[in-house]
Amino acid sequence: MPEITATGNNATLFNSGVMVIQPSNCTFQLLMDHINEITSYNGGDQGYLNEIFTWWHRIPKHMNFLKHFWEGDNEAVKAKKTELFGADPPILYVLHYLGLKPWLCFRDYDCNWNNPVMREFASDVAHARWWKVHDKMPDNLQSYCLLRSRLKAGLEWDRRQAEKANFDDGHWRRNITDPRLNTCFEKFCFWESMLLHWGEKNQKNSNAVPATRSSS
Structure with a gap:
């Protein structure tokens, strides 16, 4: 199952402003280990998370x-x-x-x-x-x-x-x-x-x- 649920930002990308996440020490460590290797498309957290979580659930846009x-x-x-x-x-x-x-x-x-x-x-x-x-x-x-x-x-x-x-x-x-x-x-x-x-x-x-x- 995807570890992130969010609303769409545009196309296949999600918006990181509001998310439902599945806590995981393993995933957190992965994010920290590769933060200097993976480039965020917008220079922020949203771009970085979208590079990692390409499979995610959608919640209603409201x-x-x-x-x-x-x-x-x-x-x-x-x-x-x-x-x-x-x-x-x-x-x-x-x-x-x-x-x-x-x-x-x-x-x-x-x-x-x-x-x-x-x-x-x-x-x-x-x-x-x-x-x-x-x-x-x-x-x-x-x-x-x-x-x-x-x-x-x-x-x-x-x-x-x-x-x-x-x-x-x-x-x-x-x-x-x-x-x-x-x-x-x-x-x-x-x-x-x-x-x-x-x-x-x-x-x-x-x-x-x-x-x-x-x-x-």
């Missing part, structure tokens, strides 16, 4: 539903996925966030919209779903979701690139109301100046809001 709109998805399929992302009560057991994670974006919208490589992962409905969970977390756990200055600069850079490309979804036009924009927990808080290192030369028309140091 157990680990990937937040992704495939190139071949028609409008009906996209609408069904969006319905699943926002269903209340939930239908999915696990919603697996691909691309830029919600806690690495501003809460106003899914920042995957602003990156041409990541747009296939963009869903405002799924994004809002995660933030509902965030708001129910204790304050001490929410603090781990604060944004570093470098990340704020990167988000603004992507927004400006989306503006230059005039992406028709228009997310780049939205004002940021997320209070984390103005919250800083680092020694260096002036993330706007970091944009110079991304090649931005003219910031006169920048809509960026200066970050201020948090009192807590």
Whole structure:
């Protein structure tokens, strides 16, 4: 019997985000012994495990539903996925966030919209779903979701690139109301100046809001 049960990622590969495994000291030792010999196709655990376990069982995809709109998805399929992302009560057991994670974006919208490589992962409905969970977390756990200055600069850079490309979804036009924009927990808080290192030369028309140091 296969030692791993998982949902499909694409074609014959499984996604390692949620797995049911059969514990085995022998298998664990095999994995450790060959970790420097077998190349992971994506540089991570998923690629390595797929090289080892070419025979595996499938569990229903609702157990680990990937937040992704495939190139071949028609409008009906996209609408069904969006319905699943926002269903209340939930239908999915696990919603697996691909691309830029919600806690690495501003809460106003899914920042995957602003990156041409990541747009296939963009869903405002799924994004809002995660933030509902965030708001129910204790304050001490929410603090781990604060944004570093470098990340704020990167988000603004992507927004400006989306503006230059005039992406028709228009997310780049939205004002940021997320209070984390103005919250800083680092020694260096002036993330706007970091944009110079991304090649931005003219910031006169920048809509960026200066970050201020948090009192807590």
